[in-house]
Amino acid sequence: MTLQPEDFWSFGEWLLRPESFLESALLQGIVLVVLAVLLGLIIAYLVSAVRHGPGEGFYAVARSVRDLVRSDLPGTSSRRIFALAKLAYQEALRRRVLVVVGLFVVGLLFAGWYLDPRSSDPARLYISFVLTATNYLILLLALFISTFSLPADIKNRTIYTIVTKPVRATEIVLGRMLGFVAVGTLMLVPMGIASYFFVTRGLRHDHEVVEIDEVGDGRFEGKLSFDQFHDHSFTIEPSADPDGPELGLTDTVRGHRHVVRQIRGDDGNVERYVIGEPYGALRARVPVYGSLVFTDRAGNLTDEGIDVGNEKARGGYGAAGIARLVGVTREAQRLDYGYVEGGTLGSAIYTFNGVTPRRFTDEEGIPMEMALRAFRTIKGDIVSGLNGSITLRNPDKPQIESNPLTFVVQEYDVSEERLPREIEGTDGEVTRKLSLFDDLVTDDGRLEVIIRCIDRQQYLGMTTSAVYLRPAESSFAWNLTKSYLSIWLQMVMVIAFGVMFSTFLSGPVAMVATFACVLLGFTAEQIYDIRYYMDRGESMGGGPVESLVRLLRQDSMTTELDVDQVAGKVIQGVDAVIIYSLDAVATSLPNLPRMLSTAEYAASGFDIFGALLARHAVATFGYVLLAFLIGYFFLKTREIAA
Amino acid sequence: MATEPIGLADAPTADPAASPGSDVVIETRNLSKIYRDFWGRRKVAALKSLDIEVRKGEIFGLLGPNGSGKSTTIKLILGLLFPTSGRVLVFDQDATETRKNERIGYLPEESYLYKFLTTDETLDFYGRLFDLSGAERKRRVDELVKLVGLEGARHRQLREYSKGMTRRVGLAQALINDPDLILLDEPTTGLDPLGTRDMKDLILSLRDQGKTILLCSHQLSDVQDVCDRVAILHQGELKELGRVSELLKVQDVTEVHARGLSDAAKAEISEVILRHGGTVDSIDNPTATMEELFLSIVRESERRPGARRVSVSDTASESPTAVATATGDDAASRDEGQS
Numbered sequence: 001m002t003l004q005p006e007d008f009w010s011f012g013e014w015l016l017r018p019e020s021f022l023e024s025a026l027l028q029g030i031v032l033v034v035l036a037v038l039l040g041l042i043i044a045y046l047v048s049a050v051r052h053g054p055g056e057g058f059y060a061v062a063r064s065v066r067d068l069v070r071s072d073l074p075g076t077s078s079r080r081i082f083a084l085a086k087l088a089y090q091e092a093l094r095r096r097v098l099v100v101v102g103l104f105v106v107g108l109l110f111a112g113w114y115l116d117p118r119s120s121d122p123a124r125l126y127i128s129f130v131l132t133a134t135n136y137l138i139l140l141l142a143l144f145i146s147t148f149s150l151p152a153d154i155k156n157r158t159i160y161t162i163v164t165k166p167v168r169a170t171e172i173v174l175g176r177m178l179g180f181v182a183v184g185t186l187m188l189v190p191m192g193i194a195s196y197f198f199v200t201r202g203l204r205h206d207h208e209v210v211e212i213d214e215v216g217d218g219r220f221e222g223k224l225s226f227d228q229f230h231d232h233s234f235t236i237e238p239s240a241d242p243d244g245p246e247l248g249l250t251d252t253v254r255g256h257r258h259v260v261r262q263i264r265g266d267d268g269n270v271e272r273y274v275i276g277e278p279y280g281a282l283r284a285r286v287p288v289y290g291s292l293v294f295t296d297r298a299g300n301l302t303d304e305g306i307d308v309g310n311e312k313a314r315g316g317y318g319a320a321g322i323a324r325l326v327g328v329t330r331e332a333q334r335l336d337y338g339y340v341e342g343g344t345l346g347s348a349i350y351t352f353n354g355v356t357p358r359r360f361t362d363e364e365g366i367p368m369e370m371a372l373r374a375f376r377t378i379k380g381d382i383v384s385g386l387n388g389s390i391t392l393r394n395p396d397k398p399q400i401e402s403n404p405l406t407f408v409v410q411e412y413d414v415s416e417e418r419l420p421r422e423i424e425g426t427d428g429e430v431t432r433k434l435s436l437f438d439d440l441v442t443d444d445g446r447l448e449v450i451i452r453c454i455d456r457q458q459y460l461g462m463t464t465s466a467v468y469l470r471p472a473e474s475s476f477a478w479n480l481t482k483s484y485l486s487i488w489l490q491m492v493m494v495i496a497f498g499v500m501f502s503t504f505l506s507g508p509v510a511m512v513a514t515f516a517c518v519l520l521g522f523t524a525e526q527i528y529d530i531r532y533y534m535d536r537g538e539s540m541g542g543g544p545v546e547s548l549v550r551l552l553r554q555d556s557m558t559t560e561l562d563v564d565q566v567a568g569k570v571i572q573g574v575d576a577v578i579i580y581s582l583d584a585v586a587t588s589l590p591n592l593p594r595m596l597s598t599a600e601y602a603a604s605g606f607d608i609f610g611a612l613l614a615r616h617a618v619a620t621f622g623y624v625l626l627a628f629l630i631g632y633f634f635l636k637t638r639e640i641a642a
Numbered sequence: 643m644a645t646e647p648i649g650l651a652d653a654p655t656a657d658p659a660a661s662p663g664s665d666v667v668i669e670t671r672n673l674s675k676i677y678r679d680f681w682g683r684r685k686v687a688a689l690k691s692l693d694i695e696v697r698k699g700e701i702f703g704l705l706g707p708n709g710s711g712k713s714t715t716i717k718l719i720l721g722l723l724f725p726t727s728g729r730v731l732v733f734d735q736d737a738t739e740t741r742k743n744e745r746i747g748y749l750p751e752e753s754y755l756y757k758f759l760t761t762d763e764t765l766d767f768y769g770r771l772f773d774l775s776g777a778e779r780k781r782r783v784d785e786l787v788k789l790v791g792l793e794g795a796r797h798r799q800l801r802e803y804s805k806g807m808t809r810r811v812g813l814a815q816a817l818i819n820d821p822d823l824i825l826l827d828e829p830t831t832g833l834d835p836l837g838t839r840d841m842k843d844l845i846l847s848l849r850d851q852g853k854t855i856l857l858c859s860h861q862l863s864d865v866q867d868v869c870d871r872v873a874i875l876h877q878g879e880l881k882e883l884g885r886v887s888e889l890l891k892v893q894d895v896t897e898v899h900a901r902g903l904s905d906a907a908k909a910e911i912s913e914v915i916l917r918h919g920g921t922v923d924s925i926d927n928p929t930a931t932m933e934e935l936f937l938s939i940v941r942e943s944e945r946r947p948g949a950r951r952v953s954v955s956d957t958a959s960e961s962p963t964a965v966a967t968a969t970g971d972d973a974a975s976r977d978e979g980q981s
Contacts, residue, residue: 050682071741083770087756094758157754161815164720165771166743641722642677 002337003465006319008289011611015618022323025615029622031322032588036626040633041065048637064636072168072632080167084175085182092145092183100141101190107133108198115202118229123255123281124603126202127480130195131599135487138188139518142491146180146498147510155506159640169635173499173628180495185488192484196477203281207232207258209273224250224258224275234260255605256281283605284479285369287468290350290449294338299345305338306346308375308459312336317528318591324528325587327535337373337463342386343456350467351395355447357437359471365418366436367470368449373461374411380455385409387454392419392440395448399428400439404452409460414605419449419469474607482608486598489620493590494518496627504634522593524586531583534576543575590623665698667823667854668719673728675714688714690878691728696856701849703869703886704858710875712858713751716827719856720748732823744772747821751828753812757801761792761811764800765818772819786814789844805832813841824848826857830864835936842868863933866890896920 006014017024041061049057111129119125150172153159162172205228212222218238224231236248246262259276294305317324340346360366374386389404402425407417425434434440441447451467453460497517501510520527533540541547541557549571550557561568595616601608675689689711696702704712717723718730721738730737733745755764762783769779787796790810800808809832816824829845830838845855845868859865865872866886874882882889903911912922 075740077773079770079773083767087759087767090763091756091758157750157752158756160720160722160750160754161748161768161812162771163722164743164746164748165768165819166740166773167771168740639723641717 002463003289004316004319005464006316007609007612008464009611011614011618014611014615017321020323022326023319023321025321025619028321028587029619033622033626033629035588036630040630044633044637060637064633067636068170068632072170072636075166076168076170076174080171081175081178084162084167084171085179088149088176088179089182091149092180093186097141097145097183098187100137101187104134104137104191105194108194111198112202119254121255122203123199123283123605126199127282128599128603130198131483131487131602134188134191134195134484135490135596135599138184138191138487138491139494141187142180142184142494143498143511143514143518145183146176146495147502147514148507149180150176150499150502151505151507151510154640157641163640169632170628172635173503173631176499176502177492177496177624177628180499181492184491184495188484188488188491192480196480199282199480203256204277207275209260209275212273218246220246220248220262222260224260230254232258234258236260236262252280254281282476284474284476284602284607285470285605286472286474286607287369287465287470288352288354289464289468290352292338292462292464292467293349293351294340295345295347295349297341297344297346305340305348305462306459307336308339308461311338311461316525317532318524318594321587325584337461337466339373339375339459339461340451340453342453342458342460347450347452348460348462348467350449350451352447352449352469354445355437355441355469356445360469362418363421365420368417368419368467369414369470370407370417370451370467371414372409372411372451372466374409375459375461377457377459380458385411386458386460388460389452389454390417390419391450391452392423392425392434392436393448393450394440394442395446396442399426400434401425402434402440406454416470479602479607482613483598483602485613486595486608486616489616490592490595493592493620493623496624500627500631500634503631504638517589518592520582520586521589521591524589524591525593527579527582527586531579534579542572543579545571545574545578590619666695667698667733668694668696668702668856669731670694670715670718671729671731673715673718673730674726675711675718675723676726688878689718692875692880694873694880694883696854698854699849699852700870701845701855701857701868703865703872704856704875705860705862705865705872706858706875707860709877711878712860712875713827714878715875716825716856716858719825720746744819745822747816747819747824749812749816749824749826749829751831753808755800755808755811755815758799760799761787761796761814764811765814768815768818774819782818782820786817789817790814791840806834806837809833809837813844821853823854823856826855828859828861829857830859830861835933836940838864839933839937895923 015024015026021027044064045057045061047057048060051057052060108130111133115122115125115129150159153162207224207227210223210225212220215221220236221233222236223233230253232250232253234248234250236246239246246264248260248262250258250260256278257280258278261274261276263271263274265271294302296302296306338348340348355366368390372388376382376386380386386409387406388409389406391404392402394400402423405417405419405423407415409415419436421436423434423436423440424431425439426432427434427439436447449467451460451462494514498510498514501513505513530543534543541550542561546561549555549563550561553562555562561571563571598608598612598616601612670692673689673692674687676687677685679685692711692715694702704715706712714723718725719732719737721740721742724738732739732742735742756767759767765783765786766779769782774782787793790813792807792810792814795803795807800811803811813829816826826845829841833841842864845857849855849868849870857865857869869886871883871885872889873880898911908925912925915922
């Protein structure tokens with residue numbers, strides 16, 4: 001999992017972006033609401049001006065705004081909202097939507113057959129499977145229940161008995177939204193619980209001891225049987241407590257290890273071994289990320305490492321908000337792996353903040369995890385892997401530096417190292433034992449970790465999220481709950497949009513409209529991409545019309561468009577209009593893929609940041625508010641009986 | 643259906659300031675409605691310049707054939723439709739004002755209710771929409787269930803109900819807020835004669851409690867039986883407006899009801915009429931209406947369950963009144979078919 005710059009933003013940073021306010025989410029939200037309201041008023045005025053004439057039309061629009069502020073919002077009663085929400089809830093339940101939960105559980109029962117048991121990381125496979133399945137299922141369900149209910153009520157006229165009571169349009173819209181959210185929640189909770197058990201049970205397995213040797217001093221070494229496509233080897237150390245059980249630990253295979261317990265009989269001989277359940281597979285690491293700078297092969301500081309090719313992926317425009325839309329930010333905002341060359345002065349320097357003994361209580365040292373990449377220019381010894389070194393340095397007193405700790409790079413995996421509390425090193429000219437917290441960490445808790453590649457002509461790739469300290473571990477269950485919260489927020493968003501569209505469209509049309517919004521939200525990054533190329537003048541075959549022309553003429557995408565000059569201008573003009581409008585629409589829609597990405601955190605075993613959830617929650621609330629306002633105006637100005 | 647009064651002393655009463663001293667409850671001014679299609683093209687003019695006033699405490703009937711604009715008028719009054727031109731004032735407020743609904747009860751043409759709810763749930767739901775407290779709702783629901791005679795079916799979903807039963811639930815929901823103005827769209831459709839009679843009695847008792855009732859119907863007998871005033875619409879235009887008793891009075895026909903006359907006496911009466919320059923249209927024993935027959939059968943059966951009614955001639959003997967109808971020179975009888 002490579003985190004992008006925006007993933008590191010705190011909630012406040014995301015909301016306000018102090019250095020570049022144009023990128024702030026708050027600004028984007030305000031612009032969106034203001035634009036929607038203005039556009040709504042203009043359209044409403046045009047429509048009613050056509051119906052009632054210019055003067056009366058203005059009066060009609062003004063009256064509905066006045067009604068909202070003066071009577072409908074203050075007159076909104078929680079009892080009525082509750083009644084309408086309960087009705088929507090009962091309606092959905094009596095249509096037996098809960099059957100979907102049953103289907104989900106049945107699906108889980110059979111899913112085990114199709115999940116690759118040979119996977120090197122089964123936990124990731126299981127977690128991402130349940131989360132993706134739940135996510136799409138819930139969004140689909142939200143789409144159906146939210147879009148069909150209100151149009152059905154209008155069609156069979158049950159709405160007549162509602163709107164002839166003192167019910168405000170605000171209450172109808174809010175009541176629906178709340179009722180459907182309640183239904184969705186009712187379905188999401190059992191799905192979450194089923195998923196939890198599916199993952200934990202699915203990863204549970206057993207081994208038997210097949211080989212055991214006493215190596216002296218009461219130590220044992222042995223191997224476990226080959227089950228579930230893997231085996232383990234283990235060692236048992238003599239227990240400090242002579243009466244206590246002898247405990248041993250296996251190595252980590254496929255992300256987990258087992259505890260091996262030696263049970264002795266009354267006669268003191270080893271009777272049998274008990275293998276514990278796998279642990280360590282389901283994790284929720286709480287990482288502390290640092291900031292990263294590189295040095296080149298001569299030892300000069302640079303912002304970027306060496307690009308070994310295919311690293312500069314484009315994308316990440318979405319985080320730029322309004323700035324991108326108005327064309328201030330054109331560059332892609334993505335972090336890539338930068339490489340350092342082995343055997344030179346090239347290095348990656350991470351600076352971590354908040355390294356304090358209170359936070360890192362482990363006596364054995366600070367746990368640090370690395371997910372590094374390797375790039376080889378010579379074959380070398382491919383079995384043993386690349387060698388790297390870790391050096392600790394005091395950021396304020398660079399003369400205090402530890403001796404390098406060497407490690408073997410584990411590609412495609414997260415390796416764990418410990419930064420010891422006591423380490424040999426140099427303090428200027430003196431070589432002595434350095435204390436981690438007293439000598440290497442500054443008073444305000446900063447620490448530099450320098451990573452180099454040792455092997456010549458080989459390269460080591462790093463990015464900000466590739467190396468982190470791990471002060472704590474959160475519980476997997478809580479992390480899964482947070483993933484589900486994120487799914488819940490997406491569901492709320494889809495329901496809000498569905499109800500909004502259903503206030504003025506018929507059921508199927510409202511569903512298609514909501515679906516189109518979700519789809520546009522999902523493809524937003526691609527649309528930003530097209531716009532990016534358009535702005536840079538790097539036309540990759542042009543926009544939709546130009547592509548169509550090329551298809552029909554069987555022209556290559558790389559040639560100049562071979563049409564009449566005027567026709568070419570027209571085609572490109574139309575394309576520009578389409579792309580810019582799509583871009584504007586995509587920017588104004590919720591970026592669901594980013595919300596979906598929390599599943600990636602859970603699957604990779606990282607604690608989902610609170611700030612990330614808070615951002616999603618606030619964005620969801622903003623969109624719900626917008627959908628509520630739009631839905632209100634449409635319902636209010638609609639002739640129910642027409 | 644029992645027809646005891648359902649007036650509630652402690653029910654939320656209307657804000658007197660809302661209608662300051664005026665007894666006009668509904669007023670339409672030059673009300674017109676043109677239905678248009680999606681593109682705004684004119685489809686049909688459903689209502690043309692309607693001016694009516696409904697006063698407090700009266701039963702006002704809207705009469706007319708199908709498609710004459712009755713339902714459109716009711717929907718305009720309720721704010722379900724917006725007028726193309728003209729205005730509707732209900733309790734001196736605009737018809738699109740939501741707050742007026744607090745004093746209105748509406749029984750739609752067909753009972754558009756949620757089929758998946760039970761009677762109790764339905765009434766409780768509509769009670770909540772009036773922001774009634776829990777205790778208040780419970781009391782109202784109990785009363786209304788008894789009033790419309792659905793005690794035995796309170797916990798059944800409406801999808802299992804017959805049309806008449808749904809109609810009763812519809813009526814109960816219209817009365818949940820103890821409204822001052824009750825709008826009834828075809829109140830007797832789907833009801834059996836017994837139900838129709840109960841409905842009419844209920845409408846009259848509601849009027850006696852000082853409520854204003856607007857009903858629209860094409861069941862002429864309903865209108866005749868209960869309405870104080872009627873407006874007759876045809877093709878969206880108001881054709882006649884006035885008190886029922888005056889509208890129906892046939893000025894040149896005299897009706898005499900007498901009992902125990904011999905044939906000779908009847909002949910003599912005919913002679914007297916002829917001598918005074920009148921014409922005798924008929925001298926006959928009156929027939930009861932089917933409604934009266936049906937009701938008397940049902941009542942008797944309730945009194946003596948299991949017994950079959952003896953003969954049809956008994957019916958006639960119960961109302962042995964002779965009716966003489968005499969007209970002046972033109973023999974047109976406007977109330978033909980009404981008696």
